[in-house]
Amino acid sequence: MTNHPTSLPDAAPGFTLRRNDYGRLVLRLPDGSEHAGVVPVRAFPIAAPDEGVSLVGLDGHERIWIARLDALPAAQRQLIDEELASREFVPIIQGITAVSSFSTPSTWTVNTDRGEARLVLKAEDDIRRLGVRTSLLIASSDGVQFRVPDVTALDRQSRRLLERFL
Numbered sequence: 703m704t705n706h707p708t709s710l711p712d713a714a715p716g717f718t719l720r721r722n723d724y725g726r727l728v729l730r731l732p733d734g735s736e737h738a739g740v741v742p743v744r745a746f747p748i749a750a751p752d753e754g755v756s757l758v759g760l761d762g763h764e765r766i767w768i769a770r771l772d773a774l775p776a777a778q779r780q781l782i783d784e785e786l787a788s789r790e791f792v793p794i795i796q797g798i799t800a801v802s803s804f805s806t807p808s809t810w811t812v813n814t815d816r817g818e819a820r821l822v823l824k825a826e827d828d829i830r831r832l833g834v835r836t837s838l839l840i841a842s843s844d845g846v847q848f849r850v851p852d853v854t855a856l857d858r859q860s861r862r863l864l865e866r867f868l
Contacts, residue, residue: 717766719757719778727785729757729765737765742782747790748849749833755782793819795840795850798860804867807843814848821848826867838864 716732719740729740737759745754752771756764771779793814802809806825811818821842823829828841838850853861 717778719781721781727757727781731766740765741789742785744786744790748792748839792847792849795848795856795860797857798863801863801866806867812848819848821846823867829867 718730720728720730722728722738726739727741729737731737737757739760740757743756743758744751745756753769755768755771757766757768759765768774768782771782774782793816795812795814797813799811799813799818801811806823808823810821810823812821813819821840822844823840824843830839830841831837832839836853838853840848840850842848850856850864853864856864
């Protein structure tokens, strides 16, 4: 077993990925070596979630670097997406229903892609703009990160409530 990562171009010839009987991902590299229990890790999970994914072995060493997920065959991409979804939890805010107060800390009731949620905003600094000016990341007091991909896509009431904190 080698500790050196394999870097693959956009198309990854010879590399295969499957699940073993225990549900763990098994990576087979072009040299024939197999690595059970690999874990996908995004390099830029918010800014570029489909670019730069590393498959890391149980020992913490990178086994392979994948430049773009969309360059993978559908079956391999699905396995990686499933594994990432089971580890990542970043609900997407689709609307803001209520805010307890316009000073912090305040409790927000929001609708997300995972259902209704309540979050406590400790300070305005817990709302960060991402690369695109209309994209936000909101950190709740319990450590959960909520994402707003596009503020302009929110309904009018949600935008008005959010503007008070920006």
